[in-house]
Amino acid sequence: MGRKEWEKGKWAGKAPRLLSALLALAVWQVGALLLNQPILLAPPGEVLARLVALCFTGGFWLAVGFSFTRILTGFFAALLIGTVLGIAGSRLPLIDILLWPYIAAIKSAPVASFIILCLIWLSAANLSIFIAFLMVLPVIYNNVRQGILGTDPQLLEMAAVFRLGFGRRLLFIYLPQLKPYVVSACGAALGMSWKAGVAAEVIGIPTGSIGERLYEAKVHLLIPDLFAWTAVVILASVLFEKLLLAALRKAYDRLEKI
Amino acid sequence: MDITVTDLSKAYGEKTVLRSFSAVFPGGQTVCVMGDSGVGKTTLLHILMGLFPADSGSIRGLENRRISAVFQEDRLCESFSAVTNVRLPGGQGASRERAIAHLSALGLANSLSQPVRELSGGMRRRVAVARAILAGGEVFLLDEPLNGLDEQSKATTAAYILEHTKGAGVIMVTHSRAEVELMNGSLLLMRDAGGGVYGAGGVSASGA
Numbered sequence: 001m002g003r004k005e006w007e008k009g010k011w012a013g014k015a016p017r018l019l020s021a022l023l024a025l026a027v028w029q030v031g032a033l034l035l036n037q038p039i040l041l042a043p044p045g046e047v048l049a050r051l052v053a054l055c056f057t058g059g060f061w062l063a064v065g066f067s068f069t070r071i072l073t074g075f076f077a078a079l080l081i082g083t084v085l086g087i088a089g090s091r092l093p094l095i096d097i098l099l100w101p102y103i104a105a106i107k108s109a110p111v112a113s114f115i116i117l118c119l120i121w122l123s124a125a126n127l128s129i130f131i132a133f134l135m136v137l138p139v140i141y142n143n144v145r146q147g148i149l150g151t152d153p154q155l156l157e158m159a160a161v162f163r164l165g166f167g168r169r170l171l172f173i174y175l176p177q178l179k180p181y182v183v184s185a186c187g188a189a190l191g192m193s194w195k196a197g198v199a200a201e202v203i204g205i206p207t208g209s210i211g212e213r214l215y216e217a218k219v220h221l222l223i224p225d226l227f228a229w230t231a232v233v234i235l236a237s238v239l240f241e242k243l244l245l246a247a248l249r250k251a252y253d254r255l256e257k258i
Numbered sequence: 259m260d261i262t263v264t265d266l267s268k269a270y271g272e273k274t275v276l277r278s279f280s281a282v283f284p285g286g287q288t289v290c291v292m293g294d295s296g297v298g299k300t301t302l303l304h305i306l307m308g309l310f311p312a313d314s315g316s317i318r319g320l321e322n323r324r325i326s327a328v329f330q331e332d333r334l335c336e337s338f339s340a341v342t343n344v345r346l347p348g349g350q351g352a353s354r355e356r357a358i359a360h361l362s363a364l365g366l367a368n369s370l371s372q373p374v375r376e377l378s379g380g381m382r383r384r385v386a387v388a389r390a391i392l393a394g395g396e397v398f399l400l401d402e403p404l405n406g407l408d409e410q411s412k413a414t415t416a417a418y419i420l421e422h423t424k425g426a427g428v429i430m431v432t433h434s435r436a437e438v439e440l441m442n443g444s445l446l447l448m449r450d451a452g453g454g455v456y457g458a459g460g461v462s463a464s465g466a
Contacts, residue, residue: 154329154331154333155333155335157307157309157329157333158329158333160308160309161307161308161309161325161326161327162327162346162347162393163347164346164347172335172338172346173335176335176336176338256338256339256373257339258342
């Protein structure tokens, strides 16, 4: 079955995905029952109970706030700087060439190497900002650059003949052209920023972070806690991704109604 | 002011599309350029628009003059409305009210706010024409502006162009003698390189 038939067919919509998620939960539950070793695989009910209990502790929200603000600071800094560099790199090949080694190194090197290296230079509390920034930057840079390079040359010729200024070219030609690239980049990069940011916290162990809680869960073999905090990271990442993409779509809707 | 084109040549790789083309386009008049496909009509307009230089030859009479254009393709900003597209190059003078009046004059009063990607080919063509007119200019370079329109729309659009380009120089590429008549313009025939080019109806031209 092709992708289009799949999307149009009976598997389209939210219901099949919800059923699939429930099935995965059931597999997890059966696995936990068969293994019967909560220290290796905590059952979903126990994880949920632990998650609910954690929600009623003050430290939970402080940890969520700590990691949330830092990781998103890194994400938005990369979004801004990656966009500026992407625009510059698309217009000036020299900039693209000069940035190439850094972008390639960031994309290829293990995130743990960067984390350990940066721990020497940065405080553990702010490490996740920089690591999230570093992981998101190449995604945004490459997408923005590709998007601008893919701009319809005929529209650019039209802009030249009508002598459109940079502001109008940006609003009416480049931003609409960038829409799919920015949406796709934000979707991919946001998940990465959480993964890398939390990994940085687990290694740097800044006090009061989600990473510290995950580290403690690992050291003390608190498997329900490990699962619960992992669920928190997934929920925060998914929730913010949805909010960000909705905000982006709304901004584009407003732009198109100018 | 006349636009004088002298010995203009242009080749894409091995293929010569314009060879030693010369012509004088009288200022303030409408000149319709006709000729077989591939004879270099659109290339000539693109050179006059300044999109790329000719390989050789010269153009006089376009210096510091504001050019407006309808391209062979519509070249609209697809996700924006007809009103926004029409106002795009017009600056302060292209108010929303003026844009609506121009689009309405072309029969688009009911399609003002839709994204242009949802409009039919003929409607999009009229949006492109209205954009060129509202942008204003001393020289209008129109590449088949009536293409894809039904007979009634052609007549309305031609009358609209004539009304709003009075006093300006208009060079219009077309494949139809009926459109030349609608535009009440002089005719310049372009022929392929081998046979040379001749002009008619008060427009002088030579070369190929």
